[in-house]
Amino acid sequence: MDLIGNLTELINKNLPIRDPVAVFALLAVILLFVPLLFKKFRIPAMVGLILTGVIIGPKGFNLLGFESGMQLLSTVGLLYIMFIAGLEIDLNQFLNQRAKAIVFGLLIFGIAMAGGIGIGFLIPHPPKADPIIFCILMGALMSSQTLLTYPLVSRLGLSKDISVTISIGATLLTDMLALTVLAVVAKIHGGEAQAFYWIRLVAGFICLGAVSIYLLPRAGRWFYKNMSRDDTAEYLFLFFSLLLLSSISKLSGLEPIIGAFLAGLSLNPLVPDQSRLMNRVQFVGHTLFIPVFLISVGMLVDYKIFMTGTSEWIVISLMMAVSIGAKFAASFLSGLFFKFKRDQSWLMFGMVVNKAGVALATSIVGFNIGIFGQDVLNGAIIIILVTCLIGPWVTENYGRRYALSLSTTPGGKNFSNKNQKILVPLSNPTTSRHLMEIAFMIRDKKAGNPIYPVSIAIDGPGVKEDVMRIEKMLSQTIIHAAATDIPVHPETRIDTDIATCVSRTAVEIQATCIIIGWKGDILLPKLIFGQVLDRLLEQTSELVMVCKIEQPVNTFQKIIVVIPPMSQRQSGFEEAILTTKTLSLQSGLKTTVFASSFDMPKTSELFEPAKTSSSITLTTVETWSDIFNIIGQTVGDNDLVVLLSCRQGSLAWQPGLDQLPRYFIKNFPKTSLIVGYPSEARTVYGRFPEGDSSVLSSPIRKLMSQERIVFGMENERSEEAVEKMLVNFLKGRVSRPESTASILSTELLPTVLEIIEGTVLLHVHCESTEEPTVLLGTSNTGIAFDGIADPAKSIFILLSPASDNPENHLQTLSDIARFALSMKNSDILHKAKNLPELESALKKL
Known part of the structure; x- marks a missing residue:
């Protein structure tokens, strides 16, 4: 017995583990094996991480303490969740649907606040606490929420769905209101609600708005335009921005999560979904910071609370009923009001039901200043545990079902072009990166097909040197694609005719789209682009996108699409428009489409599914000769113009179309341009099929x-x-x-x-x-x-x-x-x- 006692005492003396290497080793084991184990039982991985935190935490086996290092990682994890939510959210949709987000947020806050105040009158409060203040702070505790399940939503490909967008907006609003109530109540209770506090709060809001709306987007665009070659610096700039706005928010008397979310919103246009930078942001967050945050949530739970008396269970039950019931009622009332699908309402509930950081801060602050008693603090911890188990399960099940329903809807915005194969001929190392980024943007993620970069060495005396140069360039392309988690199949060809080689390669791999670069030089007046590109257009029938890209793709400010009259008569018109729509959606840029009155009905029909999730404006051009005067009033050097054209001899071809690229280069030399040639079915070029x-x-x-x-x-x-x-x-x-x-x-x-x-x-x-x-x-x-x-x-x-x-x-x-x-x-x-x-x-x- 003495041996066992001595052993127990020795273990207790060495727990929790404090050695940094041992702490990180334990965390690494948990982060590796716990998700794999729980997935075997079809339980969301984040549930497993939270339960693991309960077991290893101070209230469990005390393997890990909530020391400064753990607290640091946990805090950064919560900030990272809000930051990624701001980066991944469809910014145009967020702005377009802000009224719905406000309605949903106010509905949550109103119902939860009313329920919390009701609880306040039913349960006892500490003797020194003012009854009214106690009831109001209880309402704030019931209304707060945490975007705990956002990583699940992101992995399901629903981060840009309208229900997710308004859930994020509602979370931000309710947390801001709850934290404002907490701050005001704490100052009133402590007798410190002086004028200086309110001045600091208002000044903080103004400073945060100025940095996030004006300074940070401009600084980010300059940085990525001039420093885009340094991948490490690109990521560190994002991380610095996250911590900068979080710190400004904290100094202003606000919660850091507000600054983290605003940092994500500010940099949203600069970090496209299909980019290596977004891939790195998600990798770091989902691998380290966010899982550690989930473990830390579990470490706050004290299992001994389950053995408390009947009176405390009554308090806990009332708090649980109001907290979950308010979110459920608000989600389904909003879903009914906004005419959402049933699965969308469940998805909203799964996102907003979770409580963690804000609820914990509210309960602990309330307990420390004497407004809450031990029973409310215990109830808050139980609610955190239960909601963090319910939320992931609801989000996983109903989110997956909703995602599957979208993927099987032909007219839905998740329509997948399973046959899409993109061929990217590369020759210039300085432009190859831009061409690959365009390919990433138009690639259908649902199809999952690789991109085919191809480089051609001209056969002759220096062919060996050309092949070595090409291999070096393609190796950089492969690394670039690997960073975005997009598969590529590089090809190296030796030929004497570039145009013929590209067209033959397109046939061999059954390419549906060819993306090729253009310097913007037109040496002969009879040519559209140049001898190679003109001959390529003659020899191919696939969708060809001729690109003159002047800057990194993520620094564009908006997209302007120009559709000449009669374009819809082309057989590949729908494919070209859907490709352009994919570019608009995955870049997240505001898009203006100019089309004639003849083409506008069909164009509007093809763009319609994207209108609710992206800022796409359709404009009818009555007199086509005025098109360059019209776009000249809106186009800038940092914009991307997509001009739809057609090959000579096609149904929609007109003589003036061949002069449009030349005219554009002359009038807008610094603006990036893509000229798209829709696919078509032809026999011999320049002749019409028999019977036509x-x-x-x-x-x-x-x-x-x-x-x-x-x-x-x-x-x-x-x-x-x-x-x-x-x-x-x-x-x-x-x-x-x-x-x-x-x-x-x-x-x-x-x-x-x-x-x-x-x-x-x-x-x-x-x-x-x-x-x-x-x-x-x-x-x-x-x-x-x-x-x-x-x-x-x-x-x-x-x-x-x-x-x-x-x-x-x-x-x-x-x-x-x-x-x-x-x-x-x-x-x-x-x-x-x-x-x-x-x-x-x-x-x-």
Whole structure:
């Protein structure tokens, strides 16, 4: 017996463990094995960590004490939860849905406060405590909550769901109100509620707002724009910001968790979901700080409380009923009022029912200043234990069920493109990182497919050196992707033709999207981007995104999407819009979409599911020629412009589209640009599939008549040639054809567009025709037009009725352009001397 007694005494003398190495070794064992063990029994890991804290804590086997080191990690863990919540929250949705968050928060606070005050009148209070103050502080204790289950929600992919967003906002509001009540009550009870306290509180709010709203976002954008190469510095800047705002909050008389959450909100746009920086933030938090915080919550529980008398159990039962009942009632009333699904209401309840830091602070402060007795303190600890067991279970079960229901909804915002495969040709180490970040942003997380970076070495004498350079660049790309936890399959190819190699690789891996870089240089006036990129567009039919990125992706301020008229006629339009929507959602940036009245209904339908979760504004452009004046009023150097275009010969192609990138570079040289070319199904480029009757639409079919074609216009000025074509058509239709032709010629000449080399198109709305009319003039020597480099040997004129709507006019323009492109490598039009010869040649073609 003496031996056992001596052994027990020896153990007690050495407990709790104080050696830093032994403490961290014990924590490492717990953090590794406890989650694995509890997952075997399908119990949330955080429940296991809390129960482990009960066992090893001072009230259990006393293996670990709540010493300064443990307290430090625990405090940082709570701050980290609030910080991650601020980083991951959909900021645009949070701002858009702030009214709902306020309603939910006030509902929780009101019901809990009323219930707490009711309890205060039913249970005894310490003799020195004022009954009214006791009741009010009891209400504050009942209303507080902690985002304990947020890591669970994040892992389920629901961090941007509207129910989660308003739950976070409601938690922040209720905790602020509860802590304000605690501070005021403590000062009143101690007789210290002087003017200085209120001045400090108000000044603290102003200082916190100035730093979080104005200073920190600007400092962060500058830092990441200039220091983005140092990964360690990027993370430390976030951690510094977290502690800075938490400290300012503390000095202002507020709780540090408020500053931590505001720090996350301030830096939210700079840390996209699909980024290596977010991956590091989550890794550190979920691996160390947050699990230690959960263990510390369990360490506060005293199991001896369960053996207390009947009177204390009555107090505990009343507190439990009000605390859980208030959150349940508020969650389901809000769900009913906001028309949420049942699973969303349960998810809200699972998030707001938990109590930890704020409740513990309220009960301990109340006990220390003599407002609460031991029974209330014991009740608060029991509530912390029970709610921290209920919350994770509810969140895990109903959150998983809700997430599964979203993933099986085709029209939902979690719609997954399982066939998505992204090919990223890389050549320049300085731009490869930006291209990969764009790929991360448009990648469908639900599909889980890898990204395929490919680099091509030009076959020749220096091919070995090129391969070594490429391997070095790809190794950096792999490390970059690994930091974001995104799989990549790098490819190295040796070829003599870059465009052909990229198109062949796209076919081999069955790529659905190609992301390729562009310097912004246009060396030849006939090219859209350059020889390689133009040929790549000719040889591929996949979605191609040509990117000129001027700065790190996470430093963009907003996205501007430009959708030219008739774009929805392209077969890949939906895929292109959904890809753009994914970019908007996963970047969290405000997005403005400009589209014509013809495309707006379809565009709105495709963007609609994202409206509630991201700030997407749809704007109709009535006059498309004003588009650059419109976006010029809003675009800035730190913005990203996504311009939807289409390949030559596609249904929506118009001659002016090929000039848009050139015009954009000239007017906005420092703004980042993505030009998207939707996928399409084609046979041979520049020819129309057999049986495609759209090639010869009605105005084109009627072209084959003597009054609509003028052959052999040699050595004439452009004005004379245009007037000659018009007079030939207007004879017999108007009383003075020469005068009418002269007026129309003046209107037509400024509209001249070059379709291909040697072929131009002029178009106008007029009163001289009742239906869309196409005219053709030919010349062997060519006719010079202002602004067109090469003489025109084939001249098309489109006369549309004045009453014709813009969509019909643009569609006819597209038909003419496609018809001209089908003659791209042929001289049939200007070689023909008369109509029978032209008809015969076209039939042979």
